[in-house]
């Protein structure tokens with residue numbers, strides 16, 4: 001009983017530590033303009049006004065569309081390319097394999113700001129500046145190492161013997177893949193997609209450096225440019241509401257796929 | 273690229289140990305390639321080519337281009353004055369107080385936050401690994417800081433410390449404005465970093481904890497080791513590779529600190545990091561020459577630190593073959 | 599059901615390893631045949647070639663009289679049980695067993711009926727809706743067997759199917775596999791590296807080594823008349839004792855003393871090409887406490903007793919005899935056997951293992967008088983490993 005109490009207390013500390021900042025921004029987003037500056041942790045007056053405001057401004061809606069579109073496209077491409085490479089790394093033997101692993105490790109450590117200035121110039125000249133592809137490209141690049149590590153760790157765990165067994169059971173090569181291997185690989189691919197999506201969703205540095213208009217600005221950048229409904233209004237409420245909106249997908253992922261995310265992060269980064 | 277040579281080197285070392293175990297393989301490999309082997313190679317290359325191409329095209333070429341730009345006077349506000357100046361930009365940057373201040377701030381943030389994260393992360397990892405109740409709840413909560421958009425978290429901290437608005441500001445320093453003073457602002461930045469990334473550290477450490485065999489701990493306690501001794505003498509040594517990998521990743525990540533500073537102080541009162549001033553020179557100042565010089569310097573700094581980690585501590589590259597054979 | 603014929607079948611892997619060197623083997627319809635040998639000797643490779651999972655480099659494979667070299671596994675109508683069981687983790691036991699039938703587009707009702715039937719035979723009925731992860735090792739093994747038997751294939755291939763089970767379960771499953779095979783009468787090729795399994799299970803046993811077949815025969819023949827040192831040492835537990843002997847002035851000088859040449863041995867050694875230095879092999883049960891066999895023909899010697907293990911029915915007595923005597927002829931066979939037994943990691947075994955009857959009164963630490971049945975000893979040519987005594991028997995019989 002004593003041990004349980006101790007663990008319960010520690011658990012509570014962790015939960016509070018993790019959740020308070022999130023709850024705080026949620027609280028701000030529900031405060032009325034009048035109570036916004038009262039410093040109370042829990043709103044005295046609840047309102048949905050802030051949410052109404054942001055969804056009425058083109059600025060936010062457009063940014064949300066950009067964020068979703070860019071993150072989804074980057075995720076799909078990175079996961080497809082990453083799956084191909086990870087399959088090769090975990091199943092085939094070919095010269096240059098360790099070089100590839102080394103290069104992706106290098107990129108995982110790469111200081112992203114070092115790419116900002118050359119990409120800024122290159123993209124301006126290539127007409128990619130302030131476009132979706134202009135952000136998707138660096139996102140794919142930095143998501144690939146993550147995807148490759150996570151997926152190869154997953155692929156190494158798949159008992160590939162099953163492919164043989166399926167063939168003995170009368171399956172063709174294609175059937176063996178579709179009915180036996182694919183269902184086993186799917187969770188790994190899915191988990192990787194979540195991690196990659198979170199990564200792209202989160203980015204701020206590239207998004208603020210390689211965009212200049214609403215055409216391709218993502219939400220994190222739009223947040224930092226928020227001025228509120230009118231010039232004279234304090235944007236705190238609107239920013240908070242927008243922040244809560246882009247936090248929702250993350251919370252959903254974490255709630256529904258906690259185990260997978262933990263497995264993906266740990267297997268990809270440290271291999272036992 | 274100096275770290276480039278270390279990673280394949282580490283992988284090659286792994287290769288060597290394997291060859292010592294099975295010497296006959298090494299000799300066999302020298303034989304002319306059979307058809308099956310050639311096909312395997314071709315398929316391997318084919319599958320990796322797109323990923324490798326994208327990664328190299330979007331990093332290697334720009335970093336070289338960046339070096340080329342850094343040798344020029346190149347200000348988009350005065351495009352006509354573009355001129356090749358060799359290392360003049362480097363002299364300018366390295367002789368500049370703001371650069372060194374930003375460098376110091378970056379190092380300070382990195383060292384302090386990583387050390388605190390290591391301690392807190394270890395605690396969190398132990399809690400997540402061992403807790404008797406609510407394991408799912410703890411893990412789920414811990415993942416939220418990891419997943420949340422940094423800018424969102426930064427706004428939460430900013431409003432928490434804004435006089436009037438914030439519950440923390442009113443509580444801790446009702447008089448002052450903590451975000452406008454250098455020391456307190458840096459402390460808040462570090463706090464925000466720690467909050468955001470401790471869970472990630474903890475997850476990496478937890479993976480290491482899972483490698484410590486339960487029987488080993490039991491044996492140690494039979495041998496009379498106290499809980500603390502078990503932790504220091506048994507768990508830490510087994511976890512060392514995981515700890516080093518976690519440290520390497522987090523250190524290099526902390527050196528990139530940008531989002532939090534941008535939102536919390538915008539670099540005011542000498543709280544800029546190197547990423548922050550590189551960005552300011554580039555996007556705000558449109559000075560491509562100076563911005564690129566900073567880019568190159570930051571790249572070199574990171575390269576050196578990674579090199580030191582790999583060489584000095586023998587951090588195994590995750591994913592390289594030797595990492596998994598431990 | 600069908601017979602399986604391997605005709606000079608060779609396998610070289612893409613990396614150049616030749617795993618199987620032109621082996622010939624005829625497996626009769628309904629036969630239970632065992633491939634046995636140390637690990638790495640090419641058993642799995644042979645099995646995979648029969649299965650169609652590995653291409654045959656040269657030679658011909660016929661199943662039911664038909665050449666099948668170029669047929670895909672699914673067209674050979676053969677089922678296989680893997681060492682890892684290879685159960686599909688995302689499917690329940692029922693779905694696992696139904697998988698081959700579903701691929702064959704069999705009628706749903708019929709599938710269900712067959713699965714239930716197989717589950718009944720293997721006592722899996724109450725686990726049908728579980729996932730493999732929630733089964734014990736023995737149950738998983740049975741599911742793997744079930745998946746193989748549901749579709750009544752022409753033949754079963756089993757690659758060390760029991761080696762992941764603990765010792766007790768392994769013995770139980772062994773009898774079950776044997777009973778099942780008899781019941782179904784399906785041609786079965788069973789791979790193992792465990793000689794006990796080989797001896798107890800099969801109609802015939804194929805001993806392999808380094809990609810070559812050493813000997814094919816029923817278990818008793820292999821035990822009584824091994825063609826060479828390797829088979830002699832590999833079959834039997836505890837293993838046959840080997841002693842260096844030298845032929846000198848009509849006597850066999852051995853670490854046990856000078857043995858007289860019986861008629862049998864005499865005729866072997868009179869052959870012109872017989873070497874003078876030989877290796878003698880004696881099975882443990884061909885020794886006896888001399889007190890109990892007073893007056894019987896044979897050779898008696900005295901040796902210090904190192905250890906006595908009483909098994910109840912009889913006694914294993916370890917004698918301190920220098921069997922590695924200075925001029926032991928080098929034999930690659932013996933070296934390989936030692937390596938397979940993990941010899942490199944163990945302290946060198948030196949001494950004789952004997953199996954004496956329970957009434958024996960020998961005591962540890964004391965000297966024992968031990969009798970040896972000279973009619974049963976084998977003599978091997980150290981350079982080729984050939985069993986010379988066998989040659990004589992063949993000639994005589």
Ligand SMILES: Nc1ncnc2c1ncn2[C@@H]1O[C@H](COP(=O)(O)OP(=O)(O)O)[C@@H](O)[C@H]1O
Nearest residue numbers: 611613615617636637638639640641642643644
């Ligand atoms: N895919 C492969 N490529 C190259 N060599 C192989 C391959 N599979 C097996 N071998 C080699 O072939 C030999 C026989 O292997 P195997 O048939 O698996 O032995 P067993 O099943 O008797 O233990 C071994 O030397 C092994 O190293």
Ligand SMILES: [Mg+2]
Nearest residue numbers: 638641642643
């Ligand atoms: Mg095998």
